[in-house]
Amino acid sequence: EAQVTQNPRYLITVTGKKLTVTCSQNMNHEYMSWYRQDPGLGLRQIYYSMNVEVTDKGDVPEGYKVSRKEKRNFPLILESPSPNQTSLYFCASRLLAGGYNEQFFGPGTRLTVL
Amino acid sequence: EDKVVQSPLSLVVHEGDTVTLNCSYEVTNFRSLLWYKQEKKAPTFLFMLTSSGIEKKSGRLSSILDKKELFSILNITATQTGDSAVYLCAVEAGLYGNKLVFGAGTILRVKS
Numbered sequence: 001e002a003q004v005t006q007n008p009r010y011l012i013t014v015t016g017k018k019l020t021v022t023c024s025q026n027m028n029h030e031y032m033s034w035y036r037q038d039p040g041l042g043l044r045q046i047y048y049s050m051n052v053e054v055t056d057k058g059d060v061p062e063g064y065k066v067s068r069k070e071k072r073n074f075p076l077i078l079e080s081p082s083p084n085q086t087s088l089y090f091c092a093s094r095l096l097a098g099g100y101n102e103q104f105f106g107p108g109t110r111l112t113v114l
Numbered sequence: 115e116d117k118v119v120q121s122p123l124s125l126v127v128h129e130g131d132t133v134t135l136n137c138s139y140e141v142t143n144f145r146s147l148l149w150y151k152q153e154k155k156a157p158t159f160l161f162m163l164t165s166s167g168i169e170k171k172s173g174r175l176s177s178i179l180d181k182k183e184l185f186s187i188l189n190i191t192a193t194q195t196g197d198s199a200v201y202l203c204a205v206e207a208g209l210y211g212n213k214l215v216f217g218a219g220t221i222l223r224v225k226s
Contacts, residue, residue: 033214042118042202042216043157050212058213059116090156096210103214105156 002027004106006091012112013081021076021109023091029104030096032074033058034066036087037108043090049074050096081113116141120203120217128225131193135220137203138185145211147179147186150202152219157202160188193224 004025013019025032033048035058045058049068063085065077074093078085089109095101118139127133139147146164150157161170163179163186170177174193179186190197200219207213 031212035216040123040218042120042218043204043214044216045214048212050210056212059215102159102162105158107156 002104004091004093004104006089006106006109008109009107010110012114014114015082016080019078019081019111021078021089021091021111023074023076023106024072025074025093025104026072027093027095027104028071029093030071032068032091032093033103034064034074034076035090035092036060036085037090038087046076046089081111083113085111086113087111116205116207116213116215118203118205118215118217120201120220122220123218124221124223126223126225127193129194131224132189132191133193133222135188135190135201135203135222136185137187137217139203139205139215139217140184141205141207141213141215143207143209144181145206145208148204148206148214149177149186149188150204152200152202153198160201190222193222195224195226198222198224 030051034046035043037043047066049055091106092103094103121136149160161177166181174191177188202219203217
């Protein structure tokens with residue numbers, strides 16, 4: 001089944017404790033992206049990647065890192081999480097070729113930083 | 115700064131009513147406008163619009179884009195309780211379509 005998976009789905013952590021949220025897709029998509037969703041703000045793009053080893057900042061990259069060593073994986077790293085990073089996080093992927101292609105979203109990761 | 119503004123922020127209607135959701139945008143290098151439905155989980159794709167004046171339809175939902183006035187509307191006719199959701203408007207922008215800028219969403223609640 002074609003899908004985007006994220007782990008963990010729920011995470012409660014404490015300020016300063018490094019964490020990684022994994023994202024994996026099995027559709028051979030070039031493009032992958034991370035978003036955070038906060039009440040009243042919609043989804044905001046954190047980082048995106050156009051292909052392996054090609055990443056760039058979105059609108060809210062501060063406090064986050066990403067890497068794209070393999071096409072299927074795009075982990076989101078919080079080196080020193082803070083309470084203002086408490087949010088719902090979505091990973092998404094899509095094909096780049098042939099104009100716009102539907103973006104597939106993962107199920108979301110609800111992160112709480114105490 | 116790229117921005118997408120949706121209105122109203124929330125809406126409560128009765129089953130059978132028709133609703134119109136609005137989305138205005140201001141972005142660099144517009145490529146397309148997209149509508150998503152979100153029901154307590156990941157957004158699901160509804161429509162993509164790239165050309166002005168061409169209506170897209172899917173059942174009771176339809177949408178149209180005005181690239182001159184920089185807005186789009188999403189219409190839902192004969193609403194049902196299953197239409198209750200957050201409706202998100204997003205604009206694909208940037209030189210390579212690499213950016214997806216979302217509005218804050220419209221919360222629609224359909225009462226039976």
